[in-house]
Amino acid sequence: MSVTKRLFKEAMQYKRMFIIGLVILILAVMAELIGPIIAMTIIDDHVRPAKSGVINMAPIYQLLALYAVVAVINAVLSYYQTIYFQNAGSNVIKNLRNHLFVHMQRLPIKYFDNLPAGKVVARITNDTQTILELFTVMLPTYISGIANILGIIIAIFYFNWKLGLTALIVVPLLFAWLTFYRKLSDQYNHVTREKNSDMNAMLNESINGMTIIQAFNQEQKIQAEFNELNETYLKNYSRIIQLDSLTSHNLMGTIRALIFAVMIYVFGTTFLSGSNAMTVGMMYILVDYLTRLFNPMFNMVNNLSVLEQARVSANRVYEMMDEEPEVMEDKEMMPAQGQVEFKDVSFAYKNDQYVLKHINIQARRGETIALVGHTGSGKSSIMNLLFRFYDPSHGQILIDSVDSTTVTKQSLRQSMGIVLQDPYLYSGTILSNITLNDPRISRERAVAALNAVGGDRVIHGLERGIDTPVVEKGSTLSSGQRQLISFARALAFDPAILILDEATASIDSETEEIIQNAMDVLKQGRTTFIIAHRLSTIKNADKIIVLDKGEIIESGNHAALIQHDGQYAKMYRLQSAGH
Numbered sequence: 001m002s003v004t005k006r007l008f009k010e011a012m013q014y015k016r017m018f019i020i021g022l023v024i025l026i027l028a029v030m031a032e033l034i035g036p037i038i039a040m041t042i043i044d045d046h047v048r049p050a051k052s053g054v055i056n057m058a059p060i061y062q063l064l065a066l067y068a069v070v071a072v073i074n075a076v077l078s079y080y081q082t083i084y085f086q087n088a089g090s091n092v093i094k095n096l097r098n099h100l101f102v103h104m105q106r107l108p109i110k111y112f113d114n115l116p117a118g119k120v121v122a123r124i125t126n127d128t129q130t131i132l133e134l135f136t137v138m139l140p141t142y143i144s145g146i147a148n149i150l151g152i153i154i155a156i157f158y159f160n161w162k163l164g165l166t167a168l169i170v171v172p173l174l175f176a177w178l179t180f181y182r183k184l185s186d187q188y189n190h191v192t193r194e195k196n197s198d199m200n201a202m203l204n205e206s207i208n209g210m211t212i213i214q215a216f217n218q219e220q221k222i223q224a225e226f227n228e229l230n231e232t233y234l235k236n237y238s239r240i241i242q243l244d245s246l247t248s249h250n251l252m253g254t255i256r257a258l259i260f261a262v263m264i265y266v267f268g269t270t271f272l273s274g275s276n277a278m279t280v281g282m283m284y285i286l287v288d289y290l291t292r293l294f295n296p297m298f299n300m301v302n303n304l305s306v307l308e309q310a311r312v313s314a315n316r317v318y319e320m321m322d323e324e325p326e327v328m329e330d331k332e333m334m335p336a337q338g339q340v341e342f343k344d345v346s347f348a349y350k351n352d353q354y355v356l357k358h359i360n361i362q363a364r365r366g367e368t369i370a371l372v373g374h375t376g377s378g379k380s381s382i383m384n385l386l387f388r389f390y391d392p393s394h395g396q397i398l399i400d401s402v403d404s405t406t407v408t409k410q411s412l413r414q415s416m417g418i419v420l421q422d423p424y425l426y427s428g429t430i431l432s433n434i435t436l437n438d439p440r441i442s443r444e445r446a447v448a449a450l451n452a453v454g455g456d457r458v459i460h461g462l463e464r465g466i467d468t469p470v471v472e473k474g475s476t477l478s479s480g481q482r483q484l485i486s487f488a489r490a491l492a493f494d495p496a497i498l499i500l501d502e503a504t505a506s507i508d509s510e511t512e513e514i515i516q517n518a519m520d521v522l523k524q525g526r527t528t529f530i531i532a533h534r535l536s537t538i539k540n541a542d543k544i545i546v547l548d549k550g551e552i553i554e555s556g557n558h559a560a561l562i563q564h565d566g567q568y569a570k571m572y573r574l575q576s577a578g579h
Contacts, residue, residue, distance in 0.1 A: 003314045010096055011135065014088040021084030025140060028077035029147040031070050033155060036288040038067045044281030081140060089135025097128050100317060106325035109389040110349075118201025123320050126196060127313035134310035141303050145296030152289045163286055188236045189305075189312040195233040197316075202226055240305050326409050336415030337400050338365040338496040338527035340386070345395035347385060354393070355381050356550045363543070365496075368528040370538035372568065373547035379531045381550075383499055386529070388412055399497075417495030421502030423486030425474030430459065431466045433474075434489045441492050449492035454514035455484040484514070498528045535572045544568065 011018060042063050047055060101124060112120070157164030206213060206222055213222055342361040348354045356378045363369045371379045384390050385397060388409045397404045404412055425433050434449060435441035447466060450456060459481060462468040474482045490498060516537060532538050539558045546554035546561070546568045554566050561568040 003311065003318055006318055007131070007134070007314055010092050011088070013095065014091050017084050017088035017091075021081050021088060021140070022143060024077050024081040024084060025144050026147055028074055028081055029144060029151055031074040031077060032148070032292075033151050033289075034070050035067060035074075036285045036292075038063050038070065039288070040281035040285040042281075043284055044279045081144075085140045086136045089132055089139070092135055093128050093132040096131070096317070097124060100124050100128065100321060103321055103323075103325055107323055108326055109384070111323055116201035116205065118199075118204035119197040120320075121204065122197040122200040123316055126200070127193070127317050130193075130306075130309050130313040131317065133306055134314075138303055138307050138310065141299050142307075145300040148296040149293060152293045156286060156289055159282060159286060188239045189308045191236040192233055192240070193309070193312050193316060195229055195236070199226065199229050199233065202229065336496040338415075338525075339363065339398075339400050340497065340527060340529075341396075341398040341401075342382070342385075343396045343398065345385065345392045345397060347381060347390065347393050349381075349390070354550060356385075359395070359550075359552060361545060361552075363527050363529070365527055366523070366525050367542040368523055368530065368538075368540070370530045370532060370541035370544045371547060372532065372535060372538070372544060372571065376549075377547035378550040379547055380501065382547075383418075383501055383529065383531065386497075386499065387416060387418070415496045416499065417490030417493055417497070418499045418501065419483070419487050419490050423474075423482050425470050425472075425477070425482055425485060427472050428470055429464075429466070430462075430468050430470060430485055433470055433485055434466075434492050436489065438493075446488070446492050450484070450488040452491060453484055453487045455481075455488050457514065459484075496526060498523075498526050500528065500530045500532075502531050502533065535568075535575050 042060055046060050046063075104120065104124065153164060153168055202222075202225065206226075213219060340361070340363040342359045345356060345359040346354055347356040355376075359378075359382065361369065361382075371382060373379055381390075385392055386404075388404060391405055399407075399412065399415075426436075428437075430450075431443065431446055434446040435443075443466075450459075450466065459465060459468065470477065474485070477485075530538055530541060538544060542557065544554075544556065544558060544561055545552055546566070548567065554561055554564065554568050556564065562572065
């Protein structure tokens, strides 16, 4: 389906408002065209025929009053036409943004691996705002312009068909320029929208990484990169301005001059001689209509850049909408028991560059499985597969003896909880960050979860306790506080399978001890996967799996691996010596 049809389908949800706006617009155009007819009537019927210079003012006053009434009606209709189109267009874009945001949340994680956050934001905000102008500015401008042009040409034909034919010349000229402009400006509009997204992405990264930028004195380098993007944007935008300038003042001015030259020739050779001479009023109305003929043309041509930008933005929005989302189902699933098995699993993010090779792991309900290994060994990739952020290239992952790829990702994740090394907190309160505003998680349950992980000892000094406000990313809280809140969040949802991805890597020893004490109680009956660099935190794990370059090289409990004196034992001795 083309972008135009898809936008039309979106607009049809508010067709009543658009139709009312359209009817009002047509009535406003009619009211505007009545004014010159009233003026002609005054001139030809009451001023010119007056004898001895005596003019009967009574009917003139009545016509002037009618002229004023028509002008007021036109103003009122124009006001309500704008209101209806603005409301209808705003509602269309509100729905489009909502649909796009919902769709974004259903896109697979790999989509965001290749698209910076700033570009996603630009499509949901900037591009939809540009499309809004299509409904609130372009639509009324072009409809009223076409209505005005047709109405004026019909009126001129009514008064004189020869002048009507002359005025008709502007229609193919306008259509030809619209077609030429679209082809010429398309490439420039694509580049400007893309560079605008690039700048948004760079701003987003710069704000999030401002500490690093300033700490390493990278301000000038970042500024140079931004200047380059900004320069490319300006270069292409300037070409669009040149096109608009050529159109609005030069091209249209030239066409108007040529049309008026033809009109003067027609007047001079036909209507100002003998019996063909026209009345003053007739001459006035024709000149008035011809002048008015070019006003909507100027408006339409001047807004061509907005039209093209809206078309490009719509393409970008629907390009994102066409990305295949994850399947979402609302049906309740049976609670998972927590048995997990990796059967000969291999996985590659790109082509045949495997980051996991022939992985076999078996975790019974209630067991704690620790994954250790150097950076790039494949620990996080195993977690990504377990959560179905990605699916295995080969092999199977079984949850309670069921292939995980045969159930929806939503139902699978309902039985899982995760705590990341760098936990993300949302704007709100500590309570809302634990419950995520899920009605199933009561305040009492959230408090119990926070107490269970020892969080009450960490936040007791906060004036409002669990109702303490949290700013974006929780930047006003310590890393330990953020980690415990994230930990309480996972526990509040009571998952059958709990994943701790470097959960103790960014916290102090005292907070780590709090978590370790809580885990001794909480892991009972819950399958727990732990990724850890601190090997001292996983000594009590039921099974420790050592990974190297995507392969399992050792497996067993702490005592067995130390006795084996392999890679794990070397890593453990190195860390112990460091302390």
